[in-house]
Amino acid sequence: MASNSASRSVAKVLGINVDYRKEEPLHSSGASISSVETYVEKEPTxxxxxxxxxxxxxxxxxxxxSLFPFWNWIFHYNATWLLGDVIAGK
Known part of the structure; x- marks a missing residue:
C-alpha cells in the first residue's frame, strides 16, 4: 500500500486531517445515557x-x-413574408 502512505504524506503536507471521521470515545462521568439512541448522519455521496x-x-x-428563441414564433410565421425576408436578407 505504497499509494496509501503517499496519500497520507501529501495530506499531511497540505494540512489535511485524513482521520477526521474517527471520533474520540465519549467518557461519561456517572450518568448513563444507554437508553438514548445515537444519531449518526451519513455523509452524502x-x-x-x-x-x-x-x-x-x-x-x-x-x-x-432560451437557446432557440425562434421556436416561439416559427410556427406562427406568415409564409407570404418569406420572399420579402429573403430579399431583405441579401
Whole structure:
C-alpha cells in the first residue's frame, strides 16, 4: 500500500486531517445515557450532492427555449413574408 502512505504524506503536507471521521470515545462521568439512541448522519455521496441541482422539466424546457428563441414564433410565421425576408436578407 505504497499509494496509501503517499496519500497520507501529501495530506499531511497540505494540512489535511485524513482521520477526521474517527471520533474520540465519549467518557461519561456517572450518568448513563444507554437508553438514548445515537444519531449518526451519513455523509452524502457526490451523486446525491449534484442531484440537488438537477433542474425540473419546466426549467429545462425554458432553458431550451432560451437557446432557440425562434421556436416561439416559427410556427406562427406568415409564409407570404418569406420572399420579402429573403430579399431583405441579401
Amino acid at each position: 457526490a451523486f446525491e450532492y449534484v442531484s440537488q441541482f438537477k433542474p425540473s422539466l419546466p426549467a429545462f424546457q425554458r432553458y431550451l427555449r
